[in-house]
Amino acid sequence: MAGSVELDPGRCKRCDICVEFCPKGVFVRDGAEVRVARPDDCSGCLICELLCPDHALRVTKGGEGR
């Protein structure tokens, strides 16, 4: 069951939580930015969305979104 994740850079405060806790390594730290590097690896587990303190992530479960 795949998922898709969107990151709102206007809200992201670059805390690295998603980078550290995504089990699939979807996010990377890139200098001053945090980016969705491997969107296709997302499993839709929602961990990142639940743990993002700044409401900057939105995960859509496979099928639902796309």
Next chain:
Amino acid sequence: MAGSVELDPGRCKRCDICVEFCPKGVFVRDGAEVRVARPDDCSGCLICELLCPDHALRVTKGGEGR
């Protein structure tokens, strides 16, 4: 082991606690007053002194006082 009890009428507020709780019935209620009626029956158990709210009773254990 007998005891002797003194009642200070200046402090007594006539609450009847000693009258009710002395196991020997040493005190009586007499109109508006509470009196030591049967001083010789006192066993020196100290109950009345411990329960008198107004520090109006002083019990001396047998021998000590007299």
Next chain:
Amino acid sequence: MERQEFRLGGTGGQGLILAGVILAEAAIAQGLNAVQTQSYGPEARGGASKAEVIIADTEIDYPKVTDPDVILVMSQEAANRYLKGVKAGALVIVDSSLVKQVPPVAGRVVLLELTRLAREGLGREVVANIVALGALAALTGTVSADRLLEATLALVPKGTEELNRRAVHVGLQAGSREGGRV
């Protein structure tokens, strides 16, 4: 009717404030104006208690008693404190079952064993305040016996009406015996 000042003094628990309230209510029922105040000792608890009532047929500005026309004392302490400087012509009612030494006073002193009357005549010391009111009404005529009785019954705790009715009567009689006006 001129401004009449009443001071009722005793100790906490005797119900003198209630007595003051009843007196004031009775006066109002009679179409008069009345103000009732009270004061406590240094503490809210225990110690001296004082109720004051002013009755008049005009506006009452200053609500405190300065020069009482009628004084009731129901404790030795109250007697010592309130009978000083009483004006000539004042009526002084003393509960002689509690006050053993009456200081010299200019007014007319009436000694009544109010507490004993309550205890022995009515079986309950607590209604000595109501007995006192009856006597006071009889002695002063400021409020009528009927108004006093009505006010009393309206204000005492439910279930004690009969006892208090009798207390009013005992008081009225005691007062009348001493030359009351009623």
Next chain:
Amino acid sequence: MERQEFRLGGTGGQGLILAGVILAEAAIAQGLNAVQTQSYGPEARGGASKAEVIIADTEIDYPKVTDPDVILVMSQEAANRYLKGVKAGALVIVDSSLVKQVPPVAGRVVLLELTRLAREGLGREVVANIVALGALAALTGTVSADRLLEATLALVPKGTEELNRRAVHVGLQAGSREGGRV
């Protein structure tokens, strides 16, 4: 020396208040008078941060900056807010790694990639504030390099002295390259 006004603007966490304190300390060590103040956004947390320093050889009454001689901006928001109405002849130091659009200003603008210098040259972004101070000292000459270094070392957390020493030097060099006076 005339009253000189410095304004350092950026966001919370960049250490601009510390920078202001170091600048003021250095001035004092140089025998000058200094006052440092700061202000926060609507909140104590996050958001804008501003430090101000006034240096003079006379008494300083009014402690706030009204017409800055030197302005350092280390965020876009600070640039937008503090570069308005800057007087001609003022020195404006811009951290061009963070400020992408410099509004038009009357003063002399010096663009320096302070944060990048800190991150890449020193390995730690957090010392961008100290790099900035070095550059500012070089460009203004108000405080000497030695006093600045001493003040820095006295005020940064224990254990970070070497890093900060290097940061001061990187800043001094960057400032000198832009025509600093030191």
Next chain:
Amino acid sequence: MGDFRRLYRHHKLPTIWCPGCGHGIVLGAVLRAVDEAGLDQDKTCVVSGIGCASRAPGYIDFDTLHTTHGRALAFATGLKLAKPELKVIVVTGDGDCAAIGGNHLIHAARRNIELTTVVFNNNVYGMTSGQYSPMTPAGKLASTAPYGNLERSFDLCELVRAAGGTYVARSTAYHARLLKDLIVRGLTHKGFAFIEALTQCPTYYGRRNRLGAAPDMLAWFKENSVTIQAADKLPPEQLAGKMTLGELHSSEAPEYTEEYAKLTARIRGDV
């Protein structure tokens, strides 16, 4: 151990308390305990808040401090920390310490600061003429609960224990000797010691709830409580509705002013 009677300010007696008020019994237990524990009268301070209970310090011969409503423990904390060699006793009422003063109570317990606290719990605000307190049982009448109290009451001992208190005990005015013993133990405890003393207010709580006169209320305490030792042996049906008396909790933990002394010694290089 001398005569505990020397500890009264005799010229201030009789107290303002009503006839039959249990506060005088509890105060007697406190003084007997102070005497039995052998405290230095000059180095013992008694602090209270406001209420009938809190008038107690005025009658006893120590340095005594009658503060503001609910704040006794906070004043006492300052006094004790400033001069840890003092023995500081706090006497307070259920309103004083459980209503307005509840926060200071749980924080003093949490800090485990050595204050011996005796609460005179009469389940009512006596001084202000009989309003319900956080210790008034649900359903009981009070001047501000003319239809019966809608609120539940605290188990104060349980609360203090949960907050971190290291000595917690309960007795009643009827069990005056036990009370004295528990206070003695509280006085020798290193840390925050809390003793709940159930006591009677015949004037308001008793009268309004038709509990009889003072002797009746004392008898009620007798009949409706068991010691913790006895409770262990009784079947549950016999325990229902009864209060447990005795030492309910006792444990060891760092005492705040001692910890502070260690800190000072460490910093100043005395050790």
Next chain:
Amino acid sequence: MGDFRRLYRHHKLPTIWCPGCGHGIVLGAVLRAVDEAGLDQDKTCVVSGIGCASRAPGYIDFDTLHTTHGRALAFATGLKLAKPELKVIVVTGDGDCAAIGGNHLIHAARRNIELTTVVFNNNVYGMTSGQYSPMTPAGKLASTAPYGNLERSFDLCELVRAAGGTYVARSTAYHARLLKDLIVRGLTHKGFAFIEALTQCPTYYGRRNRLGAAPDMLAWFKENSVTIQAADKLPPEQLAGKMTLGELHSSEAPEYTEEYAKLTARIRGDV
């Protein structure tokens, strides 16, 4: 159950919270729970005190009330009692509810008034820049504890239970899903519901105590806690030093505003 995202005041985002602050995670859990519980947005009010945590109501789209430091529960009590048909949620910090607000906390618990209270416990006063709180463990550093905290901390859940709270639960920012579930249960509980949410303050508590960045602090929560279900099965040595998460206590007792409604009905002869 719609999209919980509608419950934000989007035009007020981003929050003032520092990068990595756990408060945002806890707030997310609150909103997901409100959504899942199917609450009426127009009839739900959120009340807070003062602190970083207490800024949460500003970001969410209900009738929201940001009061004075420590007093959220007292304001909320008035709001709820005046209009019991409202669902009232209280969000507060450890300083706000356990330090200055401790008394209101224990009294709200005692009354068992239906307020769902979520405390964002970051073990520090964040808003004022890192002083110790009653939830800072002994020995930890803080700006007012430069030599290590001398005080002991509360077990807040235990305290609330002892005070009379009828629903008591604990989770952490790391355990965000569990947290949401516990809040849902709190929201449907009849009575005072208390949920302690451990959360990270990387800026002050984390930095000063060298606990690493936000992800490290979250990882610490993961490693140092067990659910109550798991705890039951673990040997004591594996439990030492670990926090227990989950529903720690749940019981039934009369709810205050319901009791009040019954009283009114009784007096006014409606029943």
Next chain:
Amino acid sequence: MTVRLMQGNEACAEGAIAAGMRFFAGYPITPSTEIAEALAERLPQVGGKFIQMEDEIASMAAIIGASLAGVKSMTATSGPGFSLKQENLGFASFCEVPCVVVNVQRAGPSTGLPTSPAQGDVMQARWGTHGDHPIIALCPWSVREAFDLTVESFNLSEALRIPVILLTDEVVGHMRERVELPPAGELTLIDRKRPDGPRESYVPFRAGSDGVPLMADFGAGYRYHVTGLTHDEHGFPVSAGPVAGALLERLHAKLERRRDDLDRVATLEMEDAEFAVFAYGGAARSAAAAVRLARAEGLRAGLFRPQVIWPFPDRSVSRLAGKVRGVLTVEMNLGQLHAEVQRVVCGRVPVVHFGRVDGELPSPRDILAALKEVARSG
């Protein structure tokens, strides 16, 4: 309505119920407790709520919460409790939450003389909380006025979205007097103005022409934010600057523009008075008696008695200064409003203070003596 003997505190409680108050939170304290006791009995009868909170801070908080729910709310206390309420009173003032706070003054400072009267909290009523906040305070002098001014307190509070302090004292609170209360139907009652438009157009702190914003009940679907931080018209926090300044100025302008209406002074024998006794609350009872005594002795004295003491009746006092030859201020304090009278009279006529701070009501004779002194020198 029937004539009856009523206590001042009871009249206050009845006044509140007549005004539509349906939420009371309090904490007992002498000499205010009878208000709470009366309401504990009365409120459930009329469908209202009574709660005894854990302290005065919580009581003040609870009435603000209740008022936000749309219910007229009140608390009552005395000195020590009034001090504790100050922080949250400032919140109510700043967030414009209507509510009434009764302070039955007793003698202070600190625990003082709990059963004795004083007027020592008059300046505190104006300045007790931090920051520049607006406030209204009323002082009744009789049992009937305790009723009337309680009703008026609610009206002003609702009309202006401001906490109103009913500052009575032990004399007025505990005194029982013959009163005739107005029939319920005859009272003019004011309710806060509520929005009725759509949510989108509701700006919770934008004022209409009267300077007072519409107030939505919590739970009415407007979903707005209330904060004690300095806020903009939408209710959200702002930084230092013009918006912050504008808020404070509007809050004060609310009262300023009503200054004439709020200047409420009752007088006795003032028509031809050469000397005025300035007094309020319980002390004014003695002052009135003194005025009568003075008149009986041929001294042309009058009583000038503000019913609203905050905002201070600058205009009336200023006019007074133009009319009389001297003013005697009579207070049960060391001259709290005396200083205000001085400020306004500005040296035009002598202003002399007669104060009593021993816990007793001043006696008419003592006041008369002081008045004669003023007359002699004035």
Next chain:
Amino acid sequence: MTVRLMQGNEACAEGAIAAGMRFFAGYPITPSTEIAEALAERLPQVGGKFIQMEDEIASMAAIIGASLAGVKSMTATSGPGFSLKQENLGFASFCEVPCVVVNVQRAGPSTGLPTSPAQGDVMQARWGTHGDHPIIALCPWSVREAFDLTVESFNLSEALRIPVILLTDEVVGHMRERVELPPAGELTLIDRKRPDGPRESYVPFRAGSDGVPLMADFGAGYRYHVTGLTHDEHGFPVSAGPVAGALLERLHAKLERRRDDLDRVATLEMEDAEFAVFAYGGAARSAAAAVRLARAEGLRAGLFRPQVIWPFPDRSVSRLAGKVRGVLTVEMNLGQLHAEVQRVVCGRVPVVHFGRVDGELPSPRDILAALKEVARSG
């Protein structure tokens, strides 16, 4: 001593330690927190005690307890916390327990603007607690003066057995300035007078010729009673009446007899000034700058800056009114001391207010403009 850059709050902490303060209890609040933070570090080093209490009420209580133990004590706070301390502050005043309460003012009311300066608590400092109580309040304008006036606060507090409020503001508290602190040996320090006679002859609240009773430490063997009830000379409760009245009068007389000494005003360019700017604390920094600007433009202005604001310097202000042609009061509030100046000036010269309540320090240019306006009309 060495010259250094120091923050106002730090100077206050250092001043307290220099004055002998060895007990601090507080609760964090912006913008005062640095005082607590500095003392958390410093006090254990000098053998003193620092405790963070559960709230401000408890902090105020704790310092009173500590002071009774004989230790000089202090707390520090800001607006909301200052409101909460009021009840116990009244206790300290009434029971004559020396202590110092620092209020670093921020913009209010309520939570207001926590990081912005104001002077909105000036009247509250005088009248914040219930009952007629005496109080002293000092206002420093610089970092150095924050140090000096903290020392002076302790001296006055100990000498007069009265709580002293050090009323600073966010400007002075957070500003860092070059300071040169006096060497410890050069400071004059005052300690409360303690009894040394036998217990029997110690009457704890009987005053000597200076109106101030001797104060025994708790634990020193005197075994006396302290109560917030109105008390007699022995410290025990009394009823309403002459003893009660005498206590209050003595408490105020303590200050009255020191009125001249407490009238402390610093001036700048006042010798030949035609117009005075009345300002104190942070706002006086702007006022001083405005005076210099005025002088530069030929306007004979001067700065009149009270360091002790309570008791209000009636005498100096009255003299001032006789010397200048107009007074401009500059405050970060809506005119709190302005009203006092008006009262004392009593119409002799125009008194105009310049206030700012948007959380910003007034600017010298704006003050200058207002001053010119005064000069034009004065």
